Amino acid sequence: MTRKPSTDLIILGKKVALGETKTINFSFAKLYTSTKVEIPVIISRSEKPGPTVLLTAGIHGDEINGVEVVRQVIAKKINRPTRGTIICIPILNIFGFLNAERTFPDGRDLNRVFPGTKTGSLASRVAYHFTKEILPLADYCLDFHTGGAQRFNAAQIRVAPDNPKLLKLAEIFNAPFTVLSSNLSKSYRFTCAKMDIPSLLFEGGKSLDSNKHIVKHGVDGVVRILAHLTMLNPLITPTEITQKTVIIEKSRWIRAQRSGLLHVKIACNKYVEKDEFLATITDPYGEMRFIVKAPNSGYIINVNHTPIIHQGDAIFHISTTDNTDSEDEEN
Known part of the structure; x- marks a missing residue:
């Protein structure tokens, strides 16, 4: 599906033309030192119109594997589509990342305050501006996480049950496991569901740890999704599937x-x-x-x-x- 116009993309008040790659800073807050806090948003557009895929990581500042997945997607130029647009945000909670902590400085969990409020807590304000200014541009969302604290997650995609479209996308992503899990109120994927934007939540590894095997599962999944959407650079070949994802219903x-x-x-x-x-x-x-x-x-x-x-x-x-x-x- 492609719901957005095929001409110039307006994101955070900036124009990105077809065929253009641009980094725009998502900035509206400062540290108590008056230092600006900027969240880089990397947008890459093909000359051909098509869907917009949004990749996010670092919603929790201590979850490094997800950041590395999106970093590799950018570094390997997987984010340069043959049609449509790919938006990458490797670190959404830049405040937590600076402190190697899960939450914002106000102690709030960004993934529990969506869609946020304009005059709420710092975390709520980030959620609000992201939901209003970036999320509506997306046709598909891929969000990357790890297990909390020292709980090590097997590489898995989480999707809401009774949603055949999401299950199909999860099967295409082909993480080792696909876990059917209800959307939690005020979470990012709950907001995506309310906005009718298909989203996949990837979990793998644990906090403050970088695991190359987990990261590879994430990157391989992104490549498969982009290939399915006919957005993948033909010079990039999806990894051969040797075992299909295991569906975990309960x-x-x-x-x-x-x-x-x-x-x-x-x-x-x-x-x-x-x-x-x-x-x-x-x-x-x-x-x-x-x-x-x-x-x-x-x-x-x-x-x-x-x-x-x-x-x-x-x-x-x-x-x-x-x-x-x-x-x-x-x-």
Whole structure:
């Protein structure tokens, strides 16, 4: 679908003509030192009209893998379309990125304040201006995240259930897993859904960590989506698909039954059988050793890498066939 005119694109008050590549700074706030904070927006347009694809990362400032995915898309000139427009924003939460923190300086999570308000908190104002000035230009959105804190996510696409169009796009992206997950109120993809803009949320790896395998899954997925939209430079070849994405319809969190030191014994992405040995929890004094077993057969799509845990902490995310404890801890 292409809803935008094929002539000059007006973004953040600047004009970008067909065939032009331009970097425009999204700037409306300052640090308390009066230093301007600018968010670079890289726009690349083909001479031929077509759809507009928006790539975003760094909604959480400590999620490096997503930033690297979008950086590689730009560096490898994957963002130079044969038709249409590609808009790249490698770091949307520049405030959090400067401090290596998930949230804004006001402590708010940008992915919980969309579509934002003009006179609200700093995070809410960023969400508002982004939603008003950039998001309406997009025909498709790809948003890149990692697991929160030390929770390592298998590379996965998250889409709302009962949406065949999004599921088809997720299958084209072909991350190792596609997780059916309801949109959270005030999240970026919730706002995309309300604006009828198809969006895919990519999750992979953990915060403050760069993982080349996770990044490759993200970049390969972008290439496949652009090829599907006939926007990909013919000199770039999509990676051959050797295994189709695994659809995860239901899942549950395995929580720690003891507090102590966590010793993980299995890898993320692995398919485990019921009662398979997953980890041990020990105390520092050599007196307690608790074995964590799989409550059901399924894929492990998240592993907690925190070495010290408390009782009740989420330590594994596993696919299942029932609705038991299927709470969402989405980014």
